[in-house]
Amino acid sequence: MPEADWRRALREKGYRLTPQRELILAAVDELGHATPDEVLAHVQRQASSVNASTVYRTLEVLEELGLVRHAHLSDRAPTYHSTAGHEHFHLVCRGCHRVISADAEEAAPFVESLTTRHAFSPDLGHLTVFGRCHDCEGTS
Missing domain, CATH: 1.10.10.10 (Winged helix-like DNA-binding domain superfamily/Winged helix DNA-binding domain)
Known part of the structure; x- marks a missing residue:
């Protein structure tokens, strides 16, 4: 902005x-x-x-x-x-704790499903998905 x-x-x-x-x-x-x-x-x-x-x-x-x-x-x-940048959601690696900003468009099928099946519009800016990045996937 x-x-x-x-x-x-x-x-x-x-x-x-x-x-x-x-x-x-x-x-x-x-x-x-x-x-x-x-x-x-x-x-x-x-x-x-x-x-x-x-x-x-x-x-x-x-x-x-x-x-x-x-x-x-x-x-x-x-x-x-x-909020000045692009709308995004977050991916957080449980291994190395790296935070990746994922473009909101990447969640379009998920958003469409929530809208169609549940009449619900998610607020992607607050969404955080936890998992493991490729580098940490093979480690404990």
């Missing part, structure tokens, strides 16, 4: 564009997929005054505005990513 669009989205919902919000959104963009703690560490390199509660609250606001999304890529904290 171009910078002018997210600035407008914040203003339209009654939020100010604070330096902290700008830093946090930029951190999510730069990191790709990051937990709130990873976002905090990244932001604190530039502004040590930003604390964990500011990061968590800001991520909630940014998600409400549709600027970021979260997925659960482990049993720990949610992982956030920008």
